[in-house]
Amino acid sequence: MASTFLNNKHLLWRAGFGIGIEQIENIKDQKTQDILKELFAEQKFSPIDYDTQDPESVEYTDPKATAEQKRAIQKINQKQNVELNLNFLEKMINSKDQLREKMAFFWHGHFATRVNNPKFNRQLINVLRQNALGSFRTLLFEVSRSPAMLNFLNNQQNKKDHPNENFAREVMELFTMGRGHYTEKDIREAARAFTGWGYDKEGNFKERTNLHDTGTKTFLGKTGNFNGDDILNIILEQKATARFITTKIFTFFVNEKPDEKIINTLSENFYQSDYDLTKLMSDIFSGSWFYDKKNIGNRIKSPTELMVGIMRILPMDIQNPENITVYQKLLGQMLLFPPNVAGWPNGKSWIDSSTLMLRMQVPQIWSGLRPLELSPREDDDMDMGMKSREALTKSFKSMNITIDWNRVDKALQNKKAEDYLILNSQSVDIKTVSSFSDKSTKINVINLMSTPEYQLM
Template structure:
């Protein structure tokens, strides 16, 4: 067993990668010990507290002027930036990699996009606190959060005029998956969730008795005066919920092409432990098939994984954190801004001709102000391009303001380590002859490293 390769793969999937100095310390660990250490490091819960005021609860004067409205919106944008920057900073710096990786998973599973940073932060902390706990507990907390009640219109779900948005997405996207319930189930479920609301002085969840339909509902073959919690109980009693969540976990951590035999193994663990998240993750990370060649270096990094992994790998600090929003926007994934209720589809959808070029250039922009030095005699077009890049380099430095800690990075690399081995560490897929030729001809190690992380192979994890 090549422990070094397996440990590297584990950290690439259970976190955002591993740096040289940590791999030196961990490479002789067994997989079991590494998995145990990863969970131990993620026991600590670090809530984000960047947004301290719910602006929606602030009284607004009836005769508010345009200037006052503008000032208020500018303050809201400031809160949004603070929230984004706080989570991005935590992703880059945390030792609880698995907890944050799972928070990112739930952030997409329970996709929510509202114009209230305070509620977004609250939902993010719910997902973080329960990321490795019990799925049913997480599900109830998420569905009762003001952010989700607002996003899926359950605030408007009342017995006189039932709103089915929440009930539909609960089953289609959060638990059972499309095709495993009927339209009538949606209608009856919506009636059960009438009265779930938020508000009051604190803007918190409460049950609005007068808005609740207390009549008999028939849901999935059962009839009673169901409330929302009863519906959730019936849903999680269906093993299909365990299969649905296990499939998403498999595609997120293992392979975008589902293997139903492996997924059913995970679903059995998940269902039989009463939907405990940690045991199903432990089972997956300990399974031989998790380390199969076909499951290594086969997933396309999401934009967030790409940026966070690069930043952690090279110990990058950002004097202008707003640039990270710009990078995510250009790559198609901005935290707290999923495209719709289904979230980011992931997989091959991350890559098209435009985004691939941006992805390939981004590491050089961050690490070397946009310049990649290639060997060999440059043609007239190359010379013109490089001249243009060098001319723009100062502007890039001024705008990006990213500082890699090269001294710390180089200090961890064993002396006289062949560039091929360095490339094998930096890349999850096998290193091909073209990469080896390029980096062997690089004038120095720094240039070789920038070339390595500017390859298509670096886009894979």
């Protein structure tokens, strides 16, 4: 039977981004039930924005735009996307609404889009955050109508007589039912139903009726003059949808090896609740099986979880926050820029020889104990104006971080640092860590964060 302290740490890592420095005081003695209550307590929603001014109304895709105008607009877009990225990260680090932000992070990988338009990105991130714990039905409709998704999956080009199947296919394969629950004919018929779905220049959803195929369609065994809404509703009638979403949530929040028996119960309840996400997450985090030994410490932190976890427990002032995106790029997870429509792969895919070294060095680099030796992945295609190693080196200024070690010292006074930093502190060889430490909290904390055990949650 795991201790309450271990259960609490496990819960804070899975339902959020680890222990915040202000939680160190009470987490050991808190009841897990009380932490759950805090996680599910509704906070006032605050949207994410950027401060950079929008460019004048000319679009860089406008055929009349000059090369200079296009460059200027691209520069502004890049700046706004970096701001959105950092503001999303900031919510993960500082928000009391940890579960909302963790769920939004999950949905960001599930409903993966990659567009350069910051307005569209902002709108989608806020849809994901606002509906993160609401109804999956509402979330699916909102995302499907978002300009980022319609743009990314070419539905703007989906017109009667020339249907584009991209969006219809991914909605079924990646966002709702998963492969094996529909046919190629279902994709073709769904694509016809989505003809005319698009957006205007401002990013408002538009049903362009003149481009919509009004003929009869047969989809998943039903026949009618269907439009996009009808298709989404029919998809939600399928129990396969509840099961697919439940399985994906289980593998992200609990264990990469799905437990069929537990998933059967969870997905049936999810379906009966009409896709109530708060209920599903509550069923997961309050299930005694969630705290089984096999589910604790079995996940490799994604780069975002790793960095946010460090920033939550080490209060830091960052002079050049835009350089955090360099670390995102080097570690392989740039927010707003998933590798493709399937989102980021998880688990062991985060670790290769170059990323493992850097992951273990981040605490030392951020504490000013060692420089960053840059070597971005060769196969990386995140543009963000940093295509080559030279471009990265040139664009990278030190983040200029000041960590409030006095506060860390105070928080960990009379406590074993490893108990708060390492999920299962029994697993780490404290003797070896201590032999590299002086007596200071700073060096001890940095050394603990540089262990392979710190990579797990």
